[in-house]
Amino acid sequence: MIDRVAPVLMLVVSNIFMTFAWYGHLKHKSSALWAAVLVSWGIAFFEYCLAVPANRMGSNVYSAAQLKGMQEVITLAVFAGFSVLYLGQRITVNHGIGFALIAVGAWFIFRAPV
Template sequence: MPYITPVALLIASNVFMTFAWYGHLKYKAAPLAIVIVASWGIAFLEYCLAVPANRWGSSVYSAAQLKGMQEVITLSVFAVFSVLYLGQKITPNHLIGFALIAAGAFFLFRAPVSA
């Protein structure tokens, strides 16, 4: 469980954060002040999940691995959100960009290269 719990919490936290940052794009007529306060409230829930994910995850993952994992999870959640919630398409260029970021994360989990 020490390997799975941080990943599950990071996925859940990213769902909240994606809604906090981009959910309001469907409601452009809403006053900006209200959007900021609502987004801040949603982001608080994200922090309640992300902080323990990183705290507990640091017992089995390095900080760099946690950050790399976070980026891949963020892009994955965002891609699904963008298509299903915002109704936008993922283009080949998006996929290439996401793949390059995922490739960077892949190297964070490889054994260190000796000098």
């Protein structure tokens, strides 16, 4: 069970770091771009410290396609929460529909091969 759950939890935490690295600077547009890049790069280091082992461990129980599909759904869930809670932006119906379509795509990846 831990083999299946640990990679997912690590991917969730790594995505929180990556979302801050990619989008956190949008709340601080007055800072210099070079500073935003350096801070983002520093944050992204911690994302890699979790994502790489998560994918390595996860490959023992999931295919690469399943790991990627899982990653996309996790990314969207983390981003939606970040967008609302940190950036103060709302998720519209169109965003929800788009995210749902991606989640349906991931569901197909986890189905038994046809």
